[in-house]
Amino acid sequence: MAMRKEASELAERSSSNPNKPHRHTLSFYSPKLSFYIFSACVTIFVILHIKALQTDQNPTSSLWSHKHQQQRVTTNTTATMAEKLRQAVTFLPLKDLRYAGPAALQGHTWFMSSMYDKQDEEGGAQYQQFPSPSSHGRLLCLKGRDNHDGSRNSYALAFPEALPHNTTLMKGLTFVSYNHYNYDNIWHGQSAVVPFVSWHIKNSCAVPDRWILYHWGEIRARMGVWLGSLMEATFSGAPRVEVFDDVEEGRPVCFEKAVVMRHNEGGMSREKRLEVFDLMRCKARLYCNVSLDEQNYKSTHSVTKRIGVTLFMRTGPRSFKNDTAVIGIFERECAKVDGCRLMVAYSNNLTFCDQVKVMSLTDILVSPHGAQLTNMFLMNRNSSVMEFFPKGWLKLAGVGQYVYHWIASWSGMRHKGAWRDPDGDTCQYGEDDRRCMSIYKHGKIGHNETYFAEWTRNVIDEVKTRKMEEAKMAIPSSNGCSCI
Structure with missing residues (x-):
């Protein structure tokens, strides 16, 4: 009892003595600090609000900047895709050496062997056309002018916007003829051109700007005199036979529009x-x-x-x-x-x-x-x-x-x-x-x-x-x- 009473009196004396040092509990609250923080927040809010108002008053500037960035991204993406497509273009031999002997004559599959012919109507000519839905809009490209070995000449398909590097693009209509005989014999030559004339009749009498002639995949520089005269009469103009003399060796040549015949008149009906x-x-x-x-x-x-x-x-x-x-x-x-x-x-x-x-x-x-x-x-x-x-x-x-x-x-x-x-x-x-x-x-x-x-x-x-x-x-x- 006496001890508790003494402790209580001692505590009262300590608290009532202002000169005696003592410990305080830590606290973050301060009225002055709160005022400074509040003022700073108000100032930042006002500044941001003014900036927002200025941006809203000139929305075109923001949209143009965004659109410009989009266009830049799109352009870069398109350029990248075009480059990838160029690199994806693969040239294959015109004469596929996998087909030899009698197999080479069964549908002439060795010439442009990866391609399939189309036939618009029963009894019509069998042909390939570039660009077309079947080529997915791609153009025909050729490379090489060897007149002794058809396997050294090659072909590929390429999108117009992604042609191979250093490509020569030939405008107009190109007739590409394959003939397993030759163009000097008037029967063999006539047999090769019959489907082209049939295509000409069906396609509003379209006239070729040039001919490219292949014999076993080897390029030929001319038609025989009789055949050349017949084609001049039929198409109202002397046939221009292209041999790529003006094209650098190894440089690809692509064609704005090309029609390829590789079956002569085979498969055509008597009517046609x-x-x-x-x-x-x-x-x-x-x-x-x-x-x-x-x-x-x-x-x-x-x-x-x-x-x-x-x-x-x-x-x-x-x-x-x-x-x-x-x-x-x-x-x-x-x-x-x-x-x-x-x-x-x-x-x-x-x-x-x-x-x-x-x-x-x-x-x-x-x-x-x-x-x-x-x-x-x-x-x-x-x-x-x-x-x-x-x-x-x-x-x-x-x-x-x-x-x-x-x-x-x-x-x-x-x-x-x-x-x-x-x-x-x-x-x-x-x-x-x-x-x-x-x-x-x-x-x-x-x-x-x-x-x-x-x-x-x-x-x-x-x-x-x-x-x-x-x-x-x-x-x-x-x-x-x-x-x-």
Whole structure:
């Protein structure tokens, strides 16, 4: 008790003595500090509010800055994507060496082997077009001009906005032709251009600015004279064949618009081929200034009696052994028919227009098997063809010996059969050995006067009867031009 009382008195004395030091509890509160903090907050708020008001009064500046930043980002992104696309362009060999032997002829898949053809309609030409939906808007690019090894020439597809570096861009329409034969032979060359003419008819008569010609993937510098003249007549201008002479070696060339054909006329229907041959016939006659008076030679006979028989002769392989004897047979038979006129021409000394004029006067074409028979489409529709072969061709020449039978059908003519000479050079290997074809290929053709005379009489009579029937029925001629 006494101790608690003393402690209480001591505590009261300590608290009541102002001069004696003592400890204080720590505290952050101060009225003056609070005032300073409050004033600073108000000042910062006012400044920020004024700044916000100034920004709101000029919103265009802010939007332009934001848009400019977006454009800069977009531009940088586009440039980056374009560069990536350029780097992604891969050139592949035009001639794919993975396809060899017979496989190379099965759809010609070795030429631009990664691509697929399109066909707009049943019976139409098979082709590729760039740019197009199937190419996803990409352009065709080529590189190389090797004329000995097609695997050294290459192709690629590229977007217009991302062409490979140092690219040459060629404007206009480019026709790219693949041909596994050559462009000097008039049949092989004509077969290669038929689908282009079909595309031309279907596409509002579009005319190419240039041609690029490939033979087994190797670039070619020209068409043969006959084929070049036919294309000049058909497209109303001499074909410009591009060989990239002005392009630095190894530099890519891309094309604003390109059409590629690699199947020749294969797969086209007879209807579509007839359209093509009708157009080429008509344009060739216009080009060569063949008038109706020249087509239907001046004569006192009526049109139903005008029958033109043309012996289209060859020199060298597959020529007649005795031209004089053969000509004599046809002269005698033609002389027996009122209005029949015989012409004898040699294909090797006629210009293109000479051939056009001769064919326009011909109702019956008599000729040995050979490229000169390609001219048959220049006759009027329903004209007749008589074909002659040397010994050995029937067994050993393969299906190619029927090509002019096919062309007659495709161009609207009437193939009246073929005479095959049973006599000729003897082959040391035996008549059926394929090695004999090297001998028979260059053989000459004899004649059989009795057979030739009877055959000629029958064909002339058929032509005469047909002409009279057509005149009676007033059947119009199918020689009109489109694409004029």
